[in-house]
Amino acid sequence: MSEHEIVPGIDIDDQIRDLYNVGKSCSEIANELQVKPNYISRRLTKLRKWGELTAPSKKLTSAAINAEIRVYVAAREELAEIIRLTGLSPEEARERVRYVKADNRARIRRAERS
Numbered sequence: 092m093s094e095h096e097i098v099p100g101i102d103i104d105d106q107i108r109d110l111y112n113v114g115k116s117c118s119e120i121a122n123e124l125q126v127k128p129n130y131i132s133r134r135l136t137k138l139r140k141w142g143e144l145t146a147p148s149k150k151l152t153s154a155a156i157n158a159e160i161r162v163y164v165a166a167r168e169e170l171a172e173i174i175r176l177t178g179l180s181p182e183e184a185r186e187r188v189r190y191v192k193a194d195n196r197a198r199i200r201r202a203e204r205s
Contacts, residue, residue, distance in 0.1 A: 103124055103126070103134075104134060104137075104138060104143070106124060107120055107124070107131060107134050107135065107138065108138055108143050108144060110123065110124075111135060111138075111144060111146060112144060112145050112146045113146075114146065116149070117131045117132050117135065118131075135148075156177065156179070156187065157187060157190065157191055157194075159176075159177060160173060160177065160184075160187050160188060160191050161191050161194075161195070163176065163177075164188060164191050164192060164195070170184060170185060170188060173188060
């Protein structure tokens with residue numbers, strides 16, 4: 092006989108999946124379901140692994156947008172043109188361009204040290 096007691100868990104995967112697929116963040120889902128954000132993050136990892144999520148992860152989406160902006164920055168596009176091409180708000184586009192330029196400078200410094 093096992094020493095461990097089996098305690099039924101909470102089965103809120105359907106709710107987590109539905110809320111995530113409509114665009115809610117981990118913290119928003121955690122607040123709504125009254126659980127810890129870390130729990131939501133772990134469940135989302137499992138749901139993603141099982142193919143239950145239709146919305147792409149925010150991290151992958153953000154990386155794709157930054158890659159697109161990196162191409163526009165390398166092509167020396169103006170900020171107004173980047174805004175038009177990406178559909179981002181001016182504030183978000185400005186912030187992402189600033190991030191991409193800083194990241195490019197860091198990549199160049201690392202390459203020079205190698």
